[in-house]
Amino acid sequence: MEQYVPKIQTSSVLYNEYKRKEGDKENTHYCPGCGHGTIQKMIAQAIEELDIQDRVIFLSPVGCSVFSYYYYDTGNIQCSHGRAPAVATGVKRSLEDAIVISYQGDGDLAGIGMTEIIHSANRNEHITVFFINNATYGMTGGQMAPTTLIDEKTLTTPFGRDRERDGEPIRMAEVISSLSGPVYVQRCAVSSTKELLNTKKAIEIGLKNQVNKLGFSFIEILSPCPTNWKMNSLDSREYxxxxxxxxxxxxxxxDKREESSPYKGSSFPLLDDRELKELISPTQEIQEFEPINIPSQVAVAITGFGGQGILSAGTLLAHAGLSHNLEVSWLPSYGPEMRGGKASVTVMLSNESIGSPLIESIDYLLAMNGPSLHHFAPMVEKGGVIIINSSLIDEEISIEGVNIYYIDATQIAQEENMSSASSVVMLTALSYVSGIVSIDSLIAALPHSLKKREYVEKNTTLIHKSIAQLEEKYGDRV
Ligand SMILES: Cc1ncc(C[n+]2csc(CCOP(=O)(O)OP(=O)(O)O)c2C)c(N)n1
Ligand code: SF4
Known part of the structure; x- marks a missing residue:
């Protein structure tokens, strides 16, 4: 096969070909003349020069640089709007050798994320923040940002920013400098060659401070947005x-590099697995059951509508998995409606650490109503299983390589006067057909999601009744 040769090799830290990007895989998505491209190239070069590529975790924000993970061949996390410094805090505290980069625009950092940046700087978190100040909300079409200059015209200030109405622009480098935490704060610019060289140097220092374990570094970079400034590239740099x-x-x-001593590591003791479990469930002892031999990772989706107990069923399954000493993740998804809207939860059970709770395919689908069956069934793997709530889904389906089971979950629950517990019947069926968690562990997990003893007893009865029905229909369980 012909080898792909990039047009311009900028840094080995950036991918040669942007495979994750849709469409054009040779060029970034940035507009011509945008400062993001220039800055990101310089950051990549500094990472390469410091030989830290394998340690870097690059946090991208919401904003024009949201897709940084298309380009950086490093660890990547895309954060919620403004929250990158909080995410960086968590990452750095749990992976002390990682070089954590929080890359943020001015809307992201000085607008919605003001709290996160102030507190992480104040705590002197050992991270490097690159603050890209283009004085506008670039991605959303050029609205006024906290950094927009007085009299500057934007989409939302067509006659210019007004001091009385909109307040003064916020000078973040000065605000951060007023705190006692930070070790290094610098402002530079993407404009002339001289400024670019200064910027490159500041980027290197900001990263080196993390290598040397010195503390919080904040590099503000004045950066052109030719598109929203309605200027060409050269004029925007001159501006x-x-x-x-x-x-x-x-x-x-x-610059407190000289007077700062290298961080020696956290003095907080790390919790072992047992202590961690007790912390999560302080009031309930987690019973331990025999380890279960499951394939390395199993993805279960419980799907239906709000009010069917979908999310609690996911919690129950996750607790049962924990008691078999499995790693678990629980990821809910529901519409804005309280009841009646779409609801689903994905639970992963694994013998190994779980990298991400997001799933691309499903091993076991518990479909509690028709729309969710139709939506999720195409995601079920060959060799997978679908369990259908036949009380609400009046159809039989057949998918090549997928085993289908039917159980009258809603009806069984109603017969016990527990109409909202139909998801527990579905979980029982999951245990029955798969054995990925035992019936005993499901019963033992009930007090974790049900506060009243009476409900625990009623659900236990429901589980036994469901087993009896399943055995009557499908024979002895696995
Ligand atoms: C919670 C939330 N609020 C608002 C938005 C809309 N939004 C997307 S990007 C953005 C501003 C980005 O501006 P900036 O941080 O300056 O980055 P730039 O695009 O200029 O690089 C806003 C307000 C959103 N996506 N999510
Ligand atoms: S809108 Fe502005 S900040 Fe966004 S990519 Fe284009 S030039 Fe860059």
Missing amino acids: IDSVMKKFYPVGLFV
């Missing part, structure tokens, strides 16, 4: 030098 820098002076604000 940074002649206009932006007057309000946002470039330079060094804090």
Whole structure:
């Protein structure tokens, strides 16, 4: 096969070909002249020069740089709007050798994420933050940002930003410098060659501070957005030098590298598995059951509508998995409606650490109503299983390589005067057909999701009754 040769090799830290990107896989999605491309290339080069590629976890924000994971051949996490410093805190505290980069725009960092950045800086988290200040909300079409200059025209300030109405723009490098935590704060710019060289140097220092375990580094970079500024590339760089820098002076604000001693690691003791489980369920002892031999990872989807007990069934299954000493994840998904809207939960059970709770395919689908069956059935793997709530789904289906079971879940639950517990009948069927968790572990997990003793007893009876019906229909369980 012919080898792919990139047009321009910028850094080995950036992919040669952007395979995750849709369409054009050779060029980034940034507009021509955008500062993001220039800055991201310099960050990649600094990572390469410091030889830290295998340790970097790059956190991208919501904003034009949301797709940074298309480009960086490093660890990647895409964070909720403004929350990257909080995510970075968690990542760095659990992986102390990682080099954690929080890359954020001005809307993301100084608008919605102001709380996260202030507190992480104040705590002197050992992370590096690159703050890309283009004075506008680039991705959403150029609205006023907290950093938009006075008199600057944007989509939402067509006559210019007004000091009385909109307040002063926020100078983040100065705000961060007022805190005692940070070790290094610098403002630089993507404009002239001289500024670019300064920016490259500041990026290197910001990353090196993490290598040397010195503390929080904040690099603000004035960056062009030619598209929303309605300028060409050259004019937008000139605008940074002649206009932006007057309000946002470039330079060094804090440099405590000399007086900071390297971080020696957390003094908090790490919890072992047992202590962790007790912390999650402080009031209930988690019973231990025989380990279960499951394939390395099993994905279960419980699906239906709000009010069917879908999410609690997921919790029950996750608890049962825990008591078999499996790794578990629980990821709910539901519409804004309280009851009656779509609801589903995916639970992963695994013998190994679970990298992500997101699933691409399903091993066991518990379909509690027609629409959810039709929606999720195409995701079931060959060799997988679908369990259908035949009380509400009046059809028989056949999918090549997939085993289908039917159980009158709603009816069985109603006969016990427990119409909202039909999902427990479905879970019982899952245990019956798969053995991925035992019936005993399901029963033992009931007090974790049900507070009243009376409900625990009623659900236990329901589980036994469901087993009897399943055995009558399908024979002895696995
Ligand atoms: C919770 C939430 N609020 C608002 C938005 C809409 N939104 C997407 S990007 C963005 C602003 C991005 O601007 P900035 O952080 O300056 O980055 P840029 O696109 O300029 O690089 C906003 C408001 C959203 N996606 N999510
Ligand atoms: S809109 Fe602005 S910030 Fe976004 S990619 Fe285009 S030039 Fe860059």
